[in-house]
Amino acid sequence: EGATVHEIAGRGIKATTENGDVILCGNDKLMKENNIDFTAAHHGTVVYVAQNGTFVGYIVIADQLKEDAVSAIAALKAEHCTTVMLTGDNETTAKEIASTVGVDKYYAQLLPQDKVSRLAELKQSGKVAFVGDGINDAPVLTTADVGIAMGAMGSDVAIESADVVLMNDNPSAIATAKKISRKTMRIVKENIIVSLVIKFAVLILSAVGVLDKISFGLIIAVLADVGVCFVAILNAMRAMFVKGK
Structure with a gap:
């Protein structure tokens, strides 16, 4: 309460309290750019926290795979689709998830603009449909030939940017829609x-x-x-x- 908060795109947030304390919360790039010596974590999505230039700790956030994620990827492959995962997660987490669900390729540690660049490369090989639900996915949903938003849990920005909205949030609905x-x-x-x-x-x-x-x-x-x-x-x-x- 009373803090001034600034969002740093692709990095995290910077907050200044009433007492003048500067708190940083974000990824490892935010820590490195502010010359903060920190202890790195390699599993899950990691949010590092620093106060007044001193590393305080980190929070590990692990996403749970949807129950039908594996079957959804299998169904898309049966439809002769190449599956690619674009994520901002670190290499270890991305590799683990990609291996579990069975996607053909994955690209990790991507900023929103990096996802757009990767998508542009993929479009050179054919039509591309992109599935996302976050605010950062909006530019990619707009760039894709077909943007698909997960409606029930997705952000309003993602839903407005998409061509198709899946209201039940089941990835298997993508193959059915196709x-x-x-x-x-x-x-x-x-x-x-x-x-x-x-x-x-x-x-x-x-x-x-x-x-x-x-x-x-x-x-x-x-x-x-x-x-x-x-x-x-x-x-x-x-x-x-x-x-x-």
């Missing part, structure tokens, strides 16, 4: 092709006078219009039924 989108696009193409073929066929028959010579020509014309719309609607309803949904 299946739904692929099936939806297939149905859209089917509807367009069927509609054009039928309408062009009726148009040609009408142009050469065939429909004028038969008694039910008007019925065929109506079916080519209303009937095609009805068939397209029924076909579109198939998108509601996706395996694994």
Whole structure:
């Protein structure tokens, strides 16, 4: 209470109390830049604390993997997707998590701008979807071809920056969303092709006078219009039924 707090992007925070004490809380880069001799920790996400230039201690924060994280990565690999983890965690933590969940590649100790740079490199190899939930993920979500935010626990900034929001926070929903989108696009193409073929066929028959010579020509014309719309609607309803949904 009464302290002045400044956020240092990619480093941590600096607070000045009413008594004039300067407190630093952040990563190892913050300690090094302020010439503070500190004891390094190598497991989990580490927050180092210093007061008036003297190292006080550190707090280790360990994230718990979501229950379906491993199955989600396996499902994406089954869809022929290359999985890459971009994280600000240290090398040891990143390597352990990457090995546990089975991602193909990982990049550790990344600042927000570093994630954007890495994503730009990945985009050179093809379309990239990025999944994130934090404030620092917002620039990457915007840069990706498809930004996916974990809605239930994600920050408002991440949600606003994303193209897709997963409201149940289950990573396995990513593979399901991919299946739904692929099936939806297939149905859209089917509807367009069927509609054009039928309408062009009726148009040609009408142009050469065939429909004028038969008694039910008007019925065929109506079916080519209303009937095609009805068939397209029924076909579109198939998108509601996706395996694994």
